[in-house]
Amino acid sequence: MGSIDLNSKPHVVLLSSPGLGHLIPVLELGKRIVTLCNFDVTIFMVGSDTSAAEPQVLRSAMTPKLCEIIQLPPPNISCLIDPEATVCTRLFVLMREIRPAFWAAVSALKFRPAAIIVDLFGTESLEVAKELGIAKYVYIASNAWFLALTIYVPILDKEVEGEFVLQKEPMKIPGCRPVRPEEVVDPMLDRTNQQYSEYFRLGIEIPTADGILMNTWEALEPTTFGALRDVKFLGRVAKVPVFPIGPLRRQAGPCGSNCELLDWLDQQPKESVVYVSFGSGGTLSLEQMIELAWGLERSQQRFIWVVRQPTVKTGDAAFFTQGDGADDMSGYFPEGFLTRIQNVGLVVPQWSPQIHIMSHPSVGVFLSHCGWNSVLESITAGVPIIAWPIYAEQRMNATLLTEELGVAVRPKNLPAKEVVKREEIERMIRRIMVDEEGSEIRKRVRELKDSGEKALNEGGSSFNYMSALGNEWEKSWKTQSSETITVVVGEDK
Numbered sequence: 001m002g003s004i005d006l007n008s009k010p011h012v013v014l015l016s017s018p019g020l021g022h023l024i025p026v027l028e029l030g031k032r033i034v035t036l037c038n039f040d041v042t043i044f045m046v047g048s049d050t051s052a053a054e055p056q057v058l059r060s061a062m063t064p065k066l067c068e069i070i071q072l073p074p075p076n077i078s079c080l081i082d083p084e085a086t087v088c089t090r091l092f093v094l095m096r097e098i099r100p101a102f103w104a105a106v107s108a109l110k111f112r113p114a115a116i117i118v119d120l121f122g123t124e125s126l127e128v129a130k131e132l133g134i135a136k137y138v139y140i141a142s143n144a145w146f147l148a149l150t151i152y153v154p155i156l157d158k159e160v161e162g163e164f165v166l167q168k169e170p171m172k173i174p175g176c177r178p179v180r181p182e183e184v185v186d187p188m189l190d191r192t193n194q195q196y197s198e199y200f201r202l203g204i205e206i207p208t209a210d211g212i213l214m215n216t217w218e219a220l221e222p223t224t225f226g227a228l229r230d231v232k233f234l235g236r237v238a239k240v241p242v243f244p245i246g247p248l249r250r251q252a253g254p255c256g257s258n259c260e261l262l263d264w265l266d267q268q269p270k271e272s273v274v275y276v277s278f279g280s281g282g283t284l285s286l287e288q289m290i291e292l293a294w295g296l297e298r299s300q301q302r303f304i305w306v307v308r309q310p311t312v313k314t315g316d317a318a319f320f321t322q323g324d325g326a327d328d329m330s331g332y333f334p335e336g337f338l339t340r341i342q343n344v345g346l347v348v349p350q351w352s353p354q355i356h357i358m359s360h361p362s363v364g365v366f367l368s369h370c371g372w373n374s375v376l377e378s379i380t381a382g383v384p385i386i387a388w389p390i391y392a393e394q395r396m397n398a399t400l401l402t403e404e405l406g407v408a409v410r411p412k413n414l415p416a417k418e419v420v421k422r423e424e425i426e427r428m429i430r431r432i433m434v435d436e437e438g439s440e441i442r443k444r445v446r447e448l449k450d451s452g453e454k455a456l457n458e459g460g461s462s463f464n465y466m467s468a469l470g471n472e473w474e475k476s477w478k479t480q481s482s483e484t485i486t487v488v489v490g491e492d493k
């Protein structure tokens with residue numbers, strides 16, 4: 001690793017875990033640091049060879065080229081995990097095994113970074129920053145309530161007996177909204193599963209960073225941020241400053257290969273289209289797909305639906321196994337569906353240009369799995385949500401959207417547990433698209449859109465947090481000794 005050249009710009013290093021839901025917010029953070037703080041940024045990422053959309057996302061993130069993006073070779077973890085291991089476990093193990101490569105790559109840099117920022121699954125690499133004597137941060141591309149639960153899990157682990165999901169009462173987190181048993185994040189579903197011990201470790205490791213960056217903004221969750229900073233509540237657990245610097249989301253650039261979709265949207269009336277998508281990995285069972293198809297048809301609304309091959313159970317099976325999108329979809333729907341919906345609905349295999357769709361004025365509601373990027377893309381476009389949580393922290397996100405923020409409706413039961421029937425789907429769509437209730441929800445989401453914009457603009461809370469961080473990094477970078485630090489690559493860093 002090189003020494004500090006005070007004539008050059010300070011440099012920040014980011015580490016992203018695999019999966020577009022993780023990579024996209026890291027790319028956006030990188031761009032924000034370049035444009036707002038005037039730093040150079042290098043992003044280390046672990047590529048996913050199962051995502052056909054990744055090259056396209058990377059291409060558009062590089063236009064214009066604001067950050068250096070370096071792919072680390074994915075380690076082979078097949079002999080380290082059970083073939084049945086969950087997506088979370090695989091991500092945790094993979095990011096653990098990436099440490100030697102990350103260490104070597106950072107050590108080989110010509111410059112000395114002012115800070116290293118890792119994402120949720122990369123917290124074991126905080127150790128790399130620590131040993132190199134570089135300021136270290138965690139970036140949580142989700143909301144404050146999720147962070148609160150994550151850092152509080154080591155305490156809940158002592159307090160709660162038996163499975164979290166079997167508790168009779170919501171679990172209390174100091175100063176925050178309690179978490180109902182059915183809302184807990186996937187790694188908490190079974191305390192004997194490896195993903196729980198990995199998540200527990202995360203709760204311990206996050207507060208060892210020098211700070212926590214979050215892709216949300218202060219005014220969205222003022223109470224939870226208050227609790228995270230107050231030593232009488234969660235401040236004593238978080239221990240380090242929390243910096244909400246969002247809502248960061250991609251901007252719609254040139255549309256690329258899917259322009260017909262946007263041409264079709266151009267021809268639809270304002271706020272008339274239901275957009276249906278379950279993020280980068282969400283899948284539905286065949287039974288659920290049939291009900292959703294009927295629900296969409298019965299709602300008599302226009303729609304765009306991003307369709308993936310059905311799985312045995314509604315879940316996140318597509319995460320490590322995405323196909324090329326060329327499969328024949330006709331068997332996924334009720335008979336005659338594709339013919340009947342002509343001119344009214346479009347089904348898109350695998351992947352859509354979501355950021356373009358969400359920015360289009362014809363979109364009236366987003367039926368979403370509530371991945372945090374999708375949530376932000378919806379709110380910042382002023383589009384209400386039909387919350388359809390499937391995995392990860394999405395059940396918490398759905399509660400936040402419906403019960404705290406009032407910008408969504410959701411099915412009575414959890415879609416991952418019970419098939420949502422066509423009548424309920426039809427009703428939810430019509431509640432937003434047709435009923436008076438929809439106008440109220442739309443009004444609230446527009447208020448949040450404005451509040452998010454205000455936070456990002458000059459003088460706004462997120463702008464100020466990011467600038468303050470930039471100043472802090474620059475100051476410590478300048479005062480650091482310009483001696484070259486020699487690092488030996490250890491076996492198990």
Ligand SMILES: O=c1ccn([C@@H]2O[C@H](COP(=O)(O)OP(=O)(O)O[C@H]3O[C@H](CO)[C@@H](O)[C@H](O)[C@H]3O)[C@@H](O)[C@H]2O)c(=O)[nH]1
Binds near residue numbers: 020024282373
């Ligand atoms: O057809 C598609 C589907 C998705 N996207 C984009 O892919 C991203 C998906 O991110 P997100 O909505 O957050 O979903 P996941 O990929 O499922 O994200 C994972 O990461 C998020 C951030 O940590 C968590 O909130 C989620 O629960 C977790 O599943 C978004 O930017 C979408 O615009 C597309 O462009 N086209």
